[in-house]
Every structure is written in structure tokens, then in C-alpha cells.
Amino acid sequence: MDRNTQWRFIDQTTLGPTFNALQSFAIDDSLCTTVGNEDSISTIRTWVHHNTIVLGIQDSRLPHVQDGVSYLQEQGYDVIVRNSGGLAVVLDDEILNISLIVKDEKKFSINDGYDLMVQFIQEMLSSYKVTIEAKEIVGSYCPGSYDLSIGGKKFAGISQRRIRGGVAVQIYLCAAGSGAIRAETIKHFYNYAVQDKPTKFAYPIIKKETMASLSELLGEQLSIQTLMLKLLTTFKNRGASLHPDQLTSQEIELYQHNYERIIERNKKALNE
Template sequence: MSKINTLLTQKEWRFIDHSSLGLHFDPLQSFAYDDTFCSAVGSGQSPAVIRAWVHRPTIVLGIQDARLPYIDQGISFLKQSGYEVIVRNSGGLAVVLDEGILNLSLILPENQGSIEINRGYEAMWQLTQLMLAQYPVHIEAKEIVGSYCPGSYDLSIHNQKFAGISQRRLRNGVAVQIYLCVNGSGANRAELIREFYEHSIKNEPTKFIYPAIIPSTMASLSELLNEDLTIEKLMVHLLNTLKNLGSAITPSSLTHDELQIFEQYYDRIIKRNEKAW
């Protein structure tokens, strides 16, 4: 592995653990949390933040998804399948959240020089490699054609995608976000998104090119590592990795001032969702 990305060697990580609590609150709150921490970190009011989050079954759509010709029918299909549906405030296309998917956000300051977009992606890729270093596998970062929400930093093992990375920049803060399919069936999740697009497009011409999903291109880490991997076990790997990098880890929650900012961002994303379709 190449030398450690300096974005990972923070003196202190403020650790926000929503890996179990998130199952009990609105998934839209996660995006408001990350925006709040971007503001706090970017203004120097907070050290760098790492936040872990898991939500109940939810499909998170991108802005382009909300413009699908038969989006109402696609949403009806997802809700009948037992999923909530929201639109996020960052880029990308539809992804799945459920109890077997761990999301991590690295929230970093840009007040001492800009963070190139690829540097943020590389940091999250390397963090994932370090977390899984005990397993004899090679983790690649490249686009996996046929996966949902494809991108140049899809993380895969043997050409099967288990994670995708995105970024959001706000008020001198950068949130690098990853979803990690920890357990369950990656192919079943991909099939759900494939059927969503089928219901939402119905062979209608679209200006935007949506992915032609091939479910076999996706898998969970449990499937790929042939191990019963849990969210809790991966969280232990995460914390041990940060400690091994020499960082202090400070468990935390919103401050009083951050709570007021959070309420503003949460209200904003709720209103954006109400107008999305």
C-alpha cells in the first residue's frame, strides 16, 4: 500500500456513532448532520469528524432520479417493497440503505488549503483497505459497469462492487461519504434498483443515461470474504484503524450551537424533498 494519506492522520477525530441510533430516526437527518458538521469543521469550531450511520430500509435517490419519466410508479414500487424513499443533497444516483449497510462520513476542513476531489476519494479508499487489512483480498477502486450509482471510485473485490464513495462540500468543510455493503445480498439490492428503473423509465427516451444494472456485479463484504461480517465487527475494525494511525478519538454529539444549525439544515432538506416530485 502507498504511504498513508495525510487526511487520515488527524491529531483528533471527533467520533459520532449513529450506527445503531440511526435505525430510529429519519434518514434525511443524516444529510443534515453531515452539513452541520461540514459547517462546524469548516469554520474551525470542531476538529475533523468521522460519523458512522445505519438506517432502516430506505432508497436514497439522486437529483437525476427525481426527473425519471414515471418516477411516481417507481416510488410506488419501492414503497410496496418496504422501503422509504428520499432525495439526497449530494450527487450520484439511487442507492440502498438498510440494516446491513454501514455508511461512514469523513468531514474535513478546507481552511488550510483546498482538498482535491481525488484526494478525498483516495483517503476513503485507503481507510477501507486498512479496515479490511486482515483479509487476503485486493480492493480495487474503479467504475463497476452494471452496478447501481456507478462511479470511478467504486470499491470492488474480484470485480464485484461492495461500496461507493461520494463527496459534498459546504462552508469550507468536505464530507467524504461511503456506503459499505457489510452483509446480506448485494445482488438482491441491485435487483431492487434495477426494477425501480424499469418501473420509472418504461423504455421512454431520457436525456440522462441511467445505469443498466446487472445484479451479479454487486456483493456484500460477507459474501466476498466468506465470513459472517457484522456492522459491529466492522466498527471495531474502524476504531482500531484510527487508533493505529495515532489519532485521538473523542466520542461526541451535537453541541447546543450545532443543534440550532442542524435544525435549519434539516428543515431545508425536508422542504427540498417535498418539492422533488
């Protein structure tokens, strides 16, 4: 994210409970295509979903996944399967999601994509004078080598999607609420979905004390709006220009095609 660069800014944080997470994945795929084709400049998209559990493909293959899904639905969650890497995560109205969508250059490795997001979040939160580490937090849900943590407690996770010449680096940031309660929800999902049966992958053994929200970690109530202001300030401090925008007619057409495809894939993944 060099200085003096131009970025499109698509803000979808206030679309409300009817905005489905499957729509987000279809939107990012569409933006990857136009950025990859150079029909669009690099794009930052912000988004919020209400009471949603996003499962990974591997989660959907657990021996009793339907029991796990039923449990989550009884708790009031919508359940979907993501098309990027990773395992189960919680999304709700106190979690900010950010997608950085850039052209996939040969020299731009997978680690470069993760590093881009890590550096951006560290700058976003630099005023708090805390050390933000990027390393796997064992015991968290969806553990990975680019978990973001403060004092050993995870508050964010990063995933990446590369498609049609574009790269979408996506992060969820837990602004407020209880990290432990979110962790317990996913722990119960795995209990129902596995039921001591053998599995084809090592699912995480979740410990609720490994996760927290930024509000809990910083001792200050943070909102989605707080983080959005910090995001905008970070771009300004870098000398980058943000251009508020919405999907073009070309992107809407791509989105409709991608959304239908993702809905079908999701139904198959959950055997609906």
C-alpha cells in the first residue's frame, strides 16, 4: 500500500441484517476480476454481517456437521461455507471485516498478501501503543500463522482469496463483545459436529481464554465506527486517496453470476 496511491472505497458496514455473508464472498470475487483485469484500481471494502457463522470447506465434511449446524441455528446464527481458506469463524454486528483487493502480480506472494494486511492493521491501531503480533494462537478458532493478537489473545484472523488475476485479503476484527463467548460457540459446534468420531483433519481444540475483542484488550469501548475512523485516518496519513464508490454495472453482472454459483456450492457443501 504505497503512498500517493489511489484506492476505491466501498463501505458496506451499514447494510443491516439482511446482508448475507455469501453476498460478500460473491462481491469480493467480482472485484478480484475487475481489479485483475485492470478495469478497476485497487479497492478496499468494509463490511459487517449479523449473527453468522462462516464454516470452512473442511468443517462441512465433519462426521456430524448437520448436528453442529442445527446447534448454531438454534442459537440464532445463519450458517454458510466460505470459498476462501480457513475454518469456522463468528461474524456479528461488533466485528468489522475489511477486504484489500489488489492485482495479483508475480512478485506478490501469498505471504506478501498477509503482510500487507498485518502492516495495515498495525498502523490502524498504532495510537494504542500496544504490540500486535502475527502468529498462530493455539486454542483459538480458525488458527493460522497470521492470527493477530495482543498479549497472546487473538482478536483478528486473516484469509486470502486469489481469483482471475486479483487477490482479496480479508480480515475480521473483533471490535467489541466477548471473545470467550464467541469461542465457546465454535467449541460447541465442533462438539456436536464431531461427537468423538475420527476426522480427516485436525480441528482446533478451542480454549475460550485465547480470544478477546479489542475493547476487552485495550480497556476502552471500541465500535465499528471507531475502527472505520482509524481506517480512514491511516489512508490519509499514508498520503493515499480514497474514492467512495459502489459496484459498477459490469461488477453487478459478475456479482449476480458469482452469487448464484456460491449459493449452489454452499447448498452442496451443507447437503441441503
